[in-house]
Amino acid sequence: MTSPLTTPADPSSAVRWTPRLWGTLLVLCAAMFLDALDVSMVGVALPSIGADLGLSTSTLQWIVSGYILGYGGLLLLGGRAADLLGRRQVFLVALGVFAVASLLGGLADSGPLLIASRFIKGLSAAFTAPAGLSIITTTFAEGPLRNRALSIYTTCGATGYSMGLVFSGLLTEASWRYTMLLPAPVALIALVVGLRLLPRSEREQSTGGYDIPGAVLGTASMLLLVFTVVQAPEAGWGSARTLLSFVAVIALLAAFVAVERRSQNPLIRLGVLRSGPQVRAQLGALTFLGSYMGFQFLVTFYMQQLLGWSALHTALAFLPAGALVALSATKVGTVIDRFGTPRLIVAGFALMVVGYLLFLRIDLDPVYAAVILPTMLLVGAAFALTFPSLNVQATNGVDEHEQGMVSGLLNTSVQVGGALFLAVVTAVLTANAPGEGASPQAVLDSYLPALTVVTGIAVLGLLISLTGLRVRRRQESVVVAKSTSLEETERVVVHD
Numbered sequence: 001m002t003s004p005l006t007t008p009a010d011p012s013s014a015v016r017w018t019p020r021l022w023g024t025l026l027v028l029c030a031a032m033f034l035d036a037l038d039v040s041m042v043g044v045a046l047p048s049i050g051a052d053l054g055l056s057t058s059t060l061q062w063i064v065s066g067y068i069l070g071y072g073g074l075l076l077l078g079g080r081a082a083d084l085l086g087r088r089q090v091f092l093v094a095l096g097v098f099a100v101a102s103l104l105g106g107l108a109d110s111g112p113l114l115i116a117s118r119f120i121k122g123l124s125a126a127f128t129a130p131a132g133l134s135i136i137t138t139t140f141a142e143g144p145l146r147n148r149a150l151s152i153y154t155t156c157g158a159t160g161y162s163m164g165l166v167f168s169g170l171l172t173e174a175s176w177r178y179t180m181l182l183p184a185p186v187a188l189i190a191l192v193v194g195l196r197l198l199p200r201s202e203r204e205q206s207t208g209g210y211d212i213p214g215a216v217l218g219t220a221s222m223l224l225l226v227f228t229v230v231q232a233p234e235a236g237w238g239s240a241r242t243l244l245s246f247v248a249v250i251a252l253l254a255a256f257v258a259v260e261r262r263s264q265n266p267l268i269r270l271g272v273l274r275s276g277p278q279v280r281a282q283l284g285a286l287t288f289l290g291s292y293m294g295f296q297f298l299v300t301f302y303m304q305q306l307l308g309w310s311a312l313h314t315a316l317a318f319l320p321a322g323a324l325v326a327l328s329a330t331k332v333g334t335v336i337d338r339f340g341t342p343r344l345i346v347a348g349f350a351l352m353v354v355g356y357l358l359f360l361r362i363d364l365d366p367v368y369a370a371v372i373l374p375t376m377l378l379v380g381a382a383f384a385l386t387f388p389s390l391n392v393q394a395t396n397g398v399d400e401h402e403q404g405m406v407s408g409l410l411n412t413s414v415q416v417g418g419a420l421f422l423a424v425v426t427a428v429l430t431a432n433a434p435g436e437g438a439s440p441q442a443v444l445d446s447y448l449p450a451l452t453v454v455t456g457i458a459v460l461g462l463l464i465s466l467t468g469l470r471v472r473r474r475q476e477s478v479v480v481a482k483s484t485s486l487e488e489t490e491r492v493v494v495h496d
Contacts, residue, residue: 033159048176063111169316294424
């Protein structure tokens with residue numbers, strides 16, 4: 001079913017959006033902004049939370065990990081639920097749950113209650129994210145119109161992730177509880193406006209019944225994978241517990257694939273992964289966000305623990321990256337139309353690699369403008385180019401009734417990539433940590449191997465994205481050859 005808000009997919013249509021269309025996009029952008037904001041905002045507030053509630057470092061980890069566990073573990077189910085139960089309905093219900101959980105988190109007086117509220121928020125985000133993305137891809141026709149909408153939508157997510165640090169630094173100066181409460185009124189306002197503006201969508205007719213076994217196996221495998229990766233640095237990557245958990249994940253995924261191959265109405269249609277652009281988009285999301293999560297973690301520790309910067313000072317150091325992403329929101333769609341997603345993804349990964357390499361110059365007394373700012377600007381430019389392009393590439397050419405499924409799959413790649421590579425970076429940092437009483441220089445030296453791993457992850461993403469350029473050139477060569485052959489044939493016919 002095509003939404004009544006859909007307009008023709010030609011370049012001129014991008015300037016004729018109605019107020020209702022803009023309102024719809026802003027509601028979806030608000031939810032995406034909040035999802036990303038919540039991932040990053042809590043990080044700067046952790047020391048204050050621990051001091052106020054008397055929580056250990058291992059317990060504090062679960063304030064972050066609880067959100068990631070709910071978010072990453074249930075995204076596949078959330079994406080398919082949007083297709084089967086109605087995108088509008090799933091989005092609005094989940095947004096309401098998100099607002100209530102935010103309120104509970106701000107009022108929590110114990111660690112377990114705070115962690116539970118974070119898990120519920122992650123769970124609700126696992127439904128709003130794919131439902132929101134699929135509403136966009138079914139409301140805005142494929143082409144320039146959708147590219148512009150997706151560029152605004154995804155840069156709002158990237159901006160939320162970057163600005164979360166800034167908001168957290170500002171709010172934590174007053175109380176960490178404000179970092180938990182801030183999303184509640186914004187989510188409620190978006191919910192009220194969404195009730196009036198979001199287009200109604202038909203539920204997919206499920207003639208083969210719902211894929212309950214696939215939903216159970218898919219959710220269980222993702223939950224266990226995220227849980228194992230989050231716990232691995234503490235339990236030990238080579239411990240029996242970690243290894244057995246990974247074996248269980250593999251077994252669950254194998255069972256999930258077997259069920260999906262036989263299901264008439266699968267949670268994920270495996271055939272979608274036969275598409276090269278789709279696979280490259282998923283792997284790109286995995287490595288791009290994975291490398292940045294590790295980078296942000298290391299930089300925060302470097303600035304606060306080694307340089308002695310305040311939470312607000314640290315947040316402001318990240319501000320140029322977020323500002324650059326925000327300023328580019330309405331322009332990236334035009335750039336995608338002109339150059340295509342493969343080229344922009346390669347360019348974004350290249351900028352990120354250069355930024356990380358420049359950051360390896362850090363010392364104990366860095367000049368911000370000369371050492372840190374160039375990296376922040378390069379990383380911001382990388383986000384502005386790559387994140388919208390990955391979303392466009394993943395959703396283009398996909399049938400309307402599978403947009404929720406693909407959206408859930410892409411968001412799963414983002415979350416699993418973040419959890420997986422953050423755990424790897426943490427393990428490298430822990431393995432190289434000097435003992436108590438070590439000099440500041442020794443601590444700084446212990447950061448460099450982890451920063452090298454972060455750079456290596458970005459290089460891996462760059463190499464994967466470069467394969468898309470080779471395929472594109474090959475396709476363009478075939479088109480040119482066919483066109484030349486056709487012209488020669490026409491000349492022969494005319495001459496005869």
